[in-house]
Amino acid sequence: MGAAAAAILIKERHxxxxxxxxxxxxxxxxxxxxxITVGQHGVGWRRLRSRAVVRESxxxxxxxxxxxxxxxxxxxxxxxxxxxxxxxxxxxxVLMALR
Numbered sequence: 039m040g041a042a043a044a045a046i047l048i049k050e051r052h053x054x055x056x057x058x059x060x061x062x063x064x065x066x067x068x069x070x071x072x073x074i075t076v077g078q079h080g081v082g083w084r085r086l087r088s089r090a091v092v093r094e095s096x097x098x099x100x101x102x103x104x105x106x107x108x109x110x111x112x113x114x115x116x117x118x119x120x121x122x123x124x125x126x127x128x129x130x131x132v133l134m135a136l137r
Contacts (some may be wrong), residue, residue, distance in 0.1 A: 049082030054091065057104035065093070068101035 051075050060074040061067050070079050086092040086099050091109045 046081050049080065050086055053082055053086055053107055054104050062103040062104055064103055065095035068095045068103040070100055071102055
């Protein structure tokens with residue numbers, strides 16, 4: 039499971055970087071994903087779309103851009119979740135060691 043999750047996160051990062059390289063970081067600079075070699079299929083694409091990291095502008099135009107503020111917020115959230123899980127794991131390990 040861990041390797042699959044890592045692969046999805048890497049794919050998400052590649053998609054975001056492709057949009058950044060193309061300069062598609064605002065609604066006015068939206069691009070067609072195929073122009074920047076980004077496929078619209080796969081788990082990475084679907085997750086970025088569902089989290090509003092990749093947005094279509096205008097609606098039903100086929101033009102997309104990456105919302106970097108949302109991307110940064112998502113990354114911060116993920117880091118906090120990982121830290122919380124690690125702290126809980128450490129606390130449980132300490133409790134088990136003390137028994």
